[in-house]
Amino acid sequence: MLALNEYDPLVRNNLLEEYIDGMKEQNRKALVDFYEITKDAIYGFILSIIKNKEEALDIFQDAYIKLYENASKYQKEGKPLAWIMTIVKNLCYENLRKQKNNVDLEVLNNVGVVDKHNKKVEDKMVLDLAFQMITLEERNIIMLHVIGGMKYREIAKLLNLPLSTVLSKYHRAIKRMKEILKEDMK
Amino acid sequence: MKRKEIEKYLNTAVSNSVPDVLDNILEKCEKRKGFKNKVIKMKTEEKKKVFNYKLIGGLCCLILVLGLAGILGFNQYNKSFKVETVIEFDVNPSIELKVNKDEEVIEALALNDDAKKVLSDMDLNKVDLNVAVNAIIGSMMKNGYLTIDQNSILVSVKNNDSKERERLQKEIMEEINNLLNASSINGSVLTQEFDDTDKNIEKLSDDYNISVGKAKLISNVLAAKLTNSKGELYTFDALAGLSITELNLLLNEKNTDVEAVNSSGTASTSAYIGRDKAKEIALNDAKVKASNIRELEIEFDADDGILLYEVEFKNNNREYEYDIDAKTGKILYKENDIDDDYVSSSSINNGTGSNASISNSSSSSTISRDKAKSIALNDAKVKESSIRELEIELDKDDGRMLYEIEFKAGNKEYQYEINAVTGKIIERDIEIDD
DSSP states (O other): OOOGGGSOHHHHHHHHHHHHHHHHTTOHHHHHHHHHHHHHHHHHHHHTTOOOHHHHHHHHHHHHHHHHHTGGGOOOSSOHHHHHHHHHHHHHHHHHHHHOTTOOHHHHTTTTSOOGGGOOOSSOHHHHHHHHHSOHHHHHHHIIIIITOOOHHHHHHHHTOOHHHHHHHHHHHHHHHHHHHHHHHO | OOHHHHHHHHHHHHHHHOOOOHHHHHHHHHHHTOOOOOOOOHHHHHHHHHHHHHHHHHHHHHHHHHHHHHHHHHHHHHHHHSOOEEEEEESSSEEEEEEOTTSBEEEEEEOSHHHHHHHTTOOOTTOBHHHHHHHHHHHHHHTTSSOSSSOEEEEEEEOSSHHHHHHHHHHHHHHHHHHHHHTTOOOEEEEEEOOTTOHHHHHHHHHHTOOHHHHHHHHHHHHTTOBOTTSOBOOHHHHTTSOHHHHHHHHHHHTOOOTTEEEESOOOOTTSOOHHHHHHHHHHHHTOOGGGOEEEEEEEEEETTEEEEEEEEEETTEEEEEEEETTTOOEEEEEEEEOTTOOOSSOOOOOOTHHHHHHHHHTTTSOOHHHHHHHHHHHHTOOGGGEEEEEEEEEEETTEEEEEEEEEETTEEEEEEEETTTOOEEEEEEEEOO
16 A cells, blocks of 8 residues: 555545545444555654654554544545644644643643653664754654645645745755754765 | 655654554444444335336337347447547647547537537537548637647547557647648647546546546656656646646656657747746846856746746855746745855854845844844853854744754854744754764
8 A cells, every 4th residue: 555645635635535434434444444544644743743652652543543433523625634634633732731731832842852862773863863953843844744745735724834934844844854964974 | 865865764764663553443443433344225225126117117118229229220330330539639628539430520529618619619520530630720729729839739549459549649640730830830749548438547537627638648747757846756736737738848848758648849938938037037036146146957847737947046155946937937936045065254144135034024022133142152152253154043933933043163063942032042952063
């Protein structure tokens, strides 16, 4: 099965709506197919907000349960990814609020940054680098665009940002990662 | 390191780290809501049965009649009504002709509103194919669809006999070229094979509301793995809105031979502003002299169904990027940034250009650049005289104004994000610069 970002957007949307329809009918196969096609995008997006791997894992599972349970509420208007990512985003922020009840917004905006002492040595060099060097919004945009295959326009809507901001943030974040990697390879 | 590579890294990194929890999820979903096997809906079954009783009588008659007709006139029918070839013409009007073995038109279909205008009162029934082509091309020119600016036409042919198909493609191409030349339009004809029953292409054609022939052309173009100026593969989405002339132009510009598409002539560029004009627009906007710029790159590109020129260049310590609408000359996107590779005697830059306007508009409520700089320097405990490659940008993030400050000192690289209103340090990152 192709990953979400390898599809043409319209084909992708039709496919996702088909699976959501199937989940609405409580079809097991539809949920399995839906999981396979969306797992990278959803996990990547969660990782761009949540720093703790175990929490990310919990949210990841909860996300699918919630999507399955709420499939009947999806309004067919050709924007399945926006619906999916909104649910995922809300779960992440619910989790953050639970974690730190009295947190002020400034802290909330920075919790996604990977704690250097916590860094596990896995083949996620790039990911870790990305997490350290770019802001929460930049991480969101990169994950949604690169892993989720979402268009800048879709991302702008989802994150409530002007299109030009999404574009410039994306370019800046990629550029920053480029710089870091360049130095890393020396 | 290219952007594509970074994206690829990211893809692999995420894909390798996704936990496999499908079984868990299935179990939980089953517990909470359950699964149903595919349900056979009894209601529709019953409905069908009722219908069937009513229909059976009529159906019998119909079969009888058809059977008789078959015996009496089958040979004749086979010869003159059997569709041997399907030909689609796309300019933007899209017209489909169904043609029999004698190369007579059995049916002419207008596939969109423009096509209805072209066909209007024409009766092409039983007309020879070449006469029909003449009439259609003539009407397209008369109605202003084929012009000096929009000079390309796509001819898609379906015939199970590949020799026949190739012969027809060639003949129609020649015929159209002759007709266009006679009206002093330097036409360009693209021909390709297509199958109007191909489910994938049909779906794309439905989804994007374009003809099957055009959908096929775009997928042929995509199959050639063309990349845009950012090095990304084109998507169907980006190309679907282009006219045949524009698609043709893109192919010409990219200098690519798409195997499945034959072409004659070249696409007209007269409707577009051209490279020089695009360059001029970008330089004027940047208020930069042509003689001062370095590393100029102008690329022809398409995105969201719009043809554009991507203009990139450097001037002093800044690099510029413009996307300019190839038809209107309108600037669709621009960005200018500090050029990291730039080496100059005065390496400290206070940031000018696009950022300056942000700083002006909000200067009343935000701290100054110098103040932000000194907050960062104090925190880093380095002297201003010892820093290199200072970059200060005022930016809006999460609805807050913040300064992004980067500099190097000694063997370290510092990055700060400072709240531009309160002066509070939001993020700090210090790394060994090697």
